[in-house]
Amino acid sequence: MEVVVLSADPQAGILTSQGRHAEIETVLVLLDELEMQVPPALQKEIQNLSKHLRLALSPILLFARKLDEVQQLASAQLGPQAVHLLAWAWQRRAVLGLTTTDLVKSVEPAWQVVAQTLFSAWDLTVRASSAVESWHSIVRPHLAVHRTLSAGILALLAVWHNHRIAPRGPHVGLSPLQRTDSLHQNSDWLVALGYSAQAA
Incomplete structure (x- = not known):
């Protein structure tokens, strides 16, 4: 899910949340139509995706x-086409080899204050799906084989996750348990499950 989505017509600027909602609604309508046309074996998959x-x-x-x-304020100040251009450049900043600061400096001086506000808002945006995607990447191999997750497997996953030491980032060297309980010393999830230290 992109932070910002360009309109097909540059003069229309970028999509609002309502516009993005409408596009997903369109996808749902198409899925409903597709469900009627696919073989029965695939209909359940389409239903699940739609759900x-x-x-x-x-x-x-x-x-x-x-x-x-x-975004609406920026469009009012600079015009939708200018916001479209700024969004296009921001999406490609890595390819262009530019930092956000470089990007701000590269635009028209009259645009820079608005561009800085826009870029900062986009840079700081946290998409709700990121954590879900991380967990999905963990359970995907199991799902590929077993097609389902039992309560036991989910509990096992929770134990593993809570004892996992962060290899990098702001919590490097600490597990979730250690971050919430300074007295918790054990970092081995197998030991927590009752296995001996040697077996673990």
Whole structure:
């Protein structure tokens, strides 16, 4: 899920959260139509995908709704086409080899204050799906084999995660348990499950 989505027409600027919502609604309509045309063996898969999208529709765009105000203000100040151009450049900043600061300096001086506000808002945006995607990457191999997750497997995953030492980032060297309980010394999840230290 992109932080910012360009309109097909540059003169229309970028999509608002309402526009993005409408696009997902269109996808859902197409999925409903597709369900009627696929073989029966695939219909359940289409139904599940459609169900998950409908359940996620509101929370998945929460970050986009929070951006609407700053984006609409920028469009009012610079015009939709200018915001479209700024969004295009921001999306490609890594390819262009530019930092956000470089990007601000590269635009018209009259745009720089608004551009800085926009870029900062986009840079600081946290998408709700990122944590979900991380967990999905962990359980995907199991799902590929077993097609389901039992309560026992989920509990085992929770034990493993809570004892896992962060290899980098702001919590490097600490597990979730250690961050919440300074007295917790054991970092081996197998020991926590009752196995001996040697077996672990």
